Amino acid sequence: MNLFKMNLYHIRILYFVLIIFLTTKGIAQEIRLSDTAEVSILTMGPGDVLNDSFGHSAFRVKDTNQNIDVVYNYGVYDFNTPNFYLKFAQGKLLYNLDRNNFSPFYNYYAKQNRWIKEQILNLNSTEKQDIFNFLQANYEPENRSYKYDFFFDNCATKIRDVLVIVLKNKISYLDRFDSNSYTFRELIQKNVYWNTWGSFGMDIAIGAVVDQKASFWEYQFLPEYVFKEADKAKLNRGQEEISLVKTTINLFINSPKENKSNFFTSPLFIMGLLAFIILGITYKDFKNKTRSRWLDISIYSITGVIGVLLLLLWLATDHSTTHNNYNLLWAFPLSLFFALTIAKKNPRPWLRRYVFFQILMLILLCLHWITGVQVFTFVLIPLFVALIVRYIYLVFYFKSKLVQS
Numbered sequence: 166m167n168l169f170k171m172n173l174y175h176i177r178i179l180y181f182v183l184i185i186f187l188t189t190k191g192i193a194q195e196i197r198l199s200d201t202a203e204v205s206i207l208t209m210g211p212g213d214v215l216n217d218s219f220g221h222s223a224f225r226v227k228d229t230n231q232n233i234d235v236v237y238n239y240g241v242y243d244f245n246t247p248n249f250y251l252k253f254a255q256g257k258l259l260y261n262l263d264r265n266n267f268s269p270f271y272n273y274y275a276k277q278n279r280w281i282k283e284q285i286l287n288l289n290s291t292e293k294q295d296i297f298n299f300l301q302a303n304y305e306p307e308n309r310s311y312k313y314d315f316f317f318d319n320c321a322t323k324i325r326d327v328l329v330i331v332l333k334n335k336i337s338y339l340d341r342f343d344s345n346s347y348t349f350r351e352l353i354q355k356n357v358y359w360n361t362w363g364s365f366g367m368d369i370a371i372g373a374v375v376d377q378k379a380s381f382w383e384y385q386f387l388p389e390y391v392f393k394e395a396d397k398a399k400l401n402r403g404q405e406e407i408s409l410v411k412t413t414i415n416l417f418i419n420s421p422k423e424n425k426s427n428f429f430t431s432p433l434f435i436m437g438l439l440a441f442i443i444l445g446i447t448y449k450d451f452k453n454k455t456r457s458r459w460l461d462i463s464i465y466s467i468t469g470v471i472g473v474l475l476l477l478l479w480l481a482t483d484h485s486t487t488h489n490n491y492n493l494l495w496a497f498p499l500s501l502f503f504a505l506t507i508a509k510k511n512p513r514p515w516l517r518r519y520v521f522f523q524i525l526m527l528i529l530l531c532l533h534w535i536t537g538v539q540v541f542t543f544v545l546i547p548l549f550v551a552l553i554v555r556y557i558y559l560v561f562y563f564k565s566k567l568v569q570s
Contacts, residue, residue, distance in 0.1 A: 196301070197294070202228035203285050204293045206324055206410075207236065208392040210280035210419060211356060215363035217279075219356050220388035222321040225267060225283065226297050234267040237300045240320030242313075256483035260313040260320075264304050271416065280419040284395055287411035295331045303327075314485060316349060316375075321388045324395075328409075332400070336409060339397045340381060349375035349486075350540055352387060358426070360544065365432040368542035369471070370478060372490030373533075376540050432544045440547035447555050456562055461507045464555065469501025491539045494530040495552060497523065517563035524556045 209221040224237040241263040243249075252258040274281055288296070303309060313319060328336055347355070350371070357364040384390040398409035428434055443464070446457050476498050478487035503519060506512050527549060533539050 196231065196233075196297070198226075198228050198233070198290070198297055199230035200290050201230055202226065202233070202290075202293050202297075204288055204296050205283045205285045206391065206395055207416075208282045208284070208388050209274045212277050212279055213422075215357070215367075217277075218363065219353075220279075220321075221274075222324045222388040222391050223270075224296070224300060224324065224327070226293075226300070227267070236265050236267050236270045237304065238263045238265065238270070238320065239311075239323040254482065256314075256485075258313060259310040261311075262300075262303050262309040262323075264300075275417045278419045278422065279417075280415070281417040282392065283414045283416050284392065284410045285412045285414070286395075287400060287407055287409060292332060292335075296327065299327060299331050312483075316383070316386045316486060319386055321391045322386055324391050325385050328395075335401045337399050337401065337406075338382070338394055346378055347384075348377060348540075349379050349383075352379060352384065356387065359542065360428075360431045360433050361426070362432055365542060365544050368544075369492050369496075370475070370490070371486045372479065372488050372492075373539035374488050375486050376537065432542075433547075436544050437547045440551035443551035443555055447551075447558050450562075451558060454565075456559070458508055458510070460555075461559070462504050464552070465500040465504040465507055468496045468552075469498055469504060472496035472498035473501060489539075491530060491533050492541065494526040494533070495545075495549065497526060511566065512563070514563075514567060517560055517567070520556050520559045520563070524553060524560070527553045527556070 203226075205225045205227070207223045207225050209223075211218050211220050221238075221240055223239070225235070226237070227234045239260065239262050241261045242258060243261065246252065246258065249258070271281065286293075311318065311323075350368075353367065353375070354364065357367070381390075381394075385394055396408075396410055396413070399406040400409050443460065446460050450456055472493055475487075475490050475493055475496060478484060479490055479493075499519075500523075503516065506516055530541070530549070534541055
């Protein structure tokens with residue numbers, strides 16, 4: 166996995182180098198920055214919707230002598246792209262580098278009450294010009310699109326990569342700037358509250374690949390760590406090292422946000438309610454020595470559909486984070502095809518063996534969780550308990566029917 170990620174990173178670096186070699190000379194050198202120009206990193210705070218929960222990063226180039234104040238933003242996609250939603254689901258959607266005037270860019274985030282911090286970089290005139298040239302060349306229509314990857318190629322990692330490509334061995338990052346060591350999933354959960362539908366959906370959709378420890382270099386898929394790394398990074402000036410960041414400015418300070426969450430519509434409450442219903446009906450069936458077939462049809466249909474979707478995310482998309490997803494141990498795709506079988510009053514004898522297999526899968530899921538192979542959301546615990554109780558009841562119920570027959 167690490168070798169795969171490093172190969173991808175090197176391919177992207179080579180791609181960027183080709184861009185700067187082939188297109189910079191004829192395009193960006195038409196504009197020469199003055200000695201008073203500034204290049205800075207902009208970091209924006211989290212927003213209210215899921216895709217804004219992790220913040221945002223961009224470059225700002227400001228030169229008052231040339232009447233330039235623009236932002237280069239790698240986080241834009243086009244809703245008019247043919248088959249937009251299909252490509253998004255498949256992980257094939259192309260993102261773009263966008264260039265905006267600073268004023269409307271600032272207003273957009275200020276109106277959303279998202280804080281904005283600026284790190285003015287401690288660059289000489291040549292380095293400023295080189296970064297500007299690169300960004301101008303990268304903004305050309307034939308260069309501006311790239312295949313987005315949430316962890317390894319996004320609006321934040323682009324900031325780091327551009328600096329490394331342009332400044333080369335002049336820039337050095339600390340190997341360690343945080344006393345803690347987090348997995349990719351833990352880094353996500355630091356930004357998204359666990360008992361929300363967004364966090365719940367992500368925890369189900371992403372697989373065991375995100376439960377490995379991230380390197381501090383890889384932390385920079387999050388804008389806050391691009392900010393922290395830049396703050397600690399150094400520039401080599403021959404006999405001495407200087408800080409990459411010259412000045413940090415709080416351009417906009419957000420006001421405190423009201424917590425609008427409602428526990429009674431949260432995933433934990435809904436999963437707890439579903440578990441209570443399943444356990445209650447199972448107890449009633451046990452007392453009456455019967456079986457509520459509609460409940461079993463519902464369980465098999467819903468978990469089966471979820472399982473098919475998870476399998477498609479794993480095998481039929483380019484998403485690197487949906488592989489090895491052991492949520493399939495409880496959301497087993499075959500259940501969808503067996504829903505009609507379990508709907509029968511007297512299902513075939515082999516179905517009892519399949520239900521026993523489902524119990525074993527839930528036990529295996531617990532072992533995966535305990536050993537750290539994959540971390541599952543706590544929200545699902547009530548459902549897991551309810552499912553295993555229901556399946557155990559079905560095994561004994563089907564056995565009693567076989568004895569009677």
